[in-house]
Amino acid sequence: MWEQLGQSAITSLGFFWKAGWAFVLGYLISSMIQAFIPQGKLAGYIGKYNVKSIGLATLFGAISSSCSFAALAAGKSLFKKGAHFIATLAFLFASTNLVIELGILIYIFLGWQFVVAEIIGGILLIIVVSVLARITMPKKWVQAARERTEDEQQEEFDWKKKIRTKEGWYQVGHEFVMNWQMVWKDITIGFTIAGIMATFVPESFWEGLFMAGTDGGFWVVLENALIAPLAAALTFIGSMGNIPISTILASSGVTFAGIMAFIYSDLIVPPIVMVNKKYYGWKLALYIAGIFYVSIVATALLIHGGFAALGILPESGRQIMNESPFQIDYTFWFNIVFALIALFALWLFRQFKKSGAHAGMMSMEGDSRFKTIVTWICIAFLAIGTLLHFVLML
DSSP states (O other): OHHHHHHHHHHHHHHHHHHHHHHHHHHHHHHHHHHHSOOTTGGGGSOSSSHHHHHHHHHHHHTSOOOHHHHHHHHHHHHHTTOOHHHHHHHHHHHHHSOHHHHHHHHHHTOHHHHHHHHHHHHHHHHHHHHHHHHHOOHHHHHHHHHHSOOOOOOOOOHHHHTTSHHHHHHHHHHHHHHHHHHHHHHHHHHHHHHHHHHHSOHHHHHHHTTTTOOOTHHHHHHHHHHHHHHHHHHTOOHHHHHHHHHHHHHTTOOHHHHHHHHHGGGGSHHHHHHHHHHHOHHHHHHHHHHHHHHHHHHHHHHHHHHHHHTOOOSSOOOTTSSOSOSSSHHHHHHHHHHHHHHHHHHHHHHHHHHTOOOOOOOOTTOOHHHHHHHHHHHHHHHHHHHHHHHHHO
């Protein structure tokens, strides 16, 4: 058992090591976008149900924050300012599932087919959500939610001027730190759980849950698409933390549809539903979760069928942990380079604080004392497990 504890900690740290540079790159790009692209006028362009509104909401969401809780706060603000409810849903999904850093992470852990599926499937899912919401949208609930949301003032500026100022770049450092403050707990919990699952949970468990290896054809694919979002919801963490868990599922024989449904499901986890309840009320919060669940299942089935027809269906996830991740390879050098970039971003943050500038902090609605306690338990587990690993090696 002690060897397994040590191995699970090293496996988790290996996941962190493989993804470290990708996190820094992704959040640096996200921080620059947040600092130099104003959001205040967007609501005026996405106030109707049409292709242009939903397309703009999707595009802007894709270049916005990847933190689910920050996306919820931004979506609430856009909704209050007049954004159409369906366009708001498109913004929410795009800002958590079509962002750069998530794509990089998926490529590292799962491979290019999953990146392509994430992009194409994400757009397809937004189309499915838009059509379903158009048919079923409870207008009275939406109107009641609009009346209860509180307006938030957002800064207006000329990005062409701001990008040429040192204050603008100081704010990039501020946004970088704020992004990390919002996601580090989810990432720590998700990657630690992934290491524990990889070591302690036998493949037979996942094979049984997802009927892997059985000759059920379409019914197995359907079962995987139906079960995977529920399994993702039980993790209580967002898509960034769920990617290494997706790798374990993929290597255990879960179907392509199941893996994609698992990744898509960050907006139906209980903490997200609770924040939506606070913003919009119980009825609309459960409606949002329900319409996303149905759309996730439908999209996962469609993307699976499309990839199968094209003959590019991956057989399993990339086995990134077959060899030790701690080697002198491209990951090693990328981590060094991006560690230096992260230090530079921290210096920009210090300069931001010294300048006395003010920028509102992103919403931390999804945070809780319970999550903080679990995070520190995970950190303690990693520290003790790593120590055990090296002691047992002596």
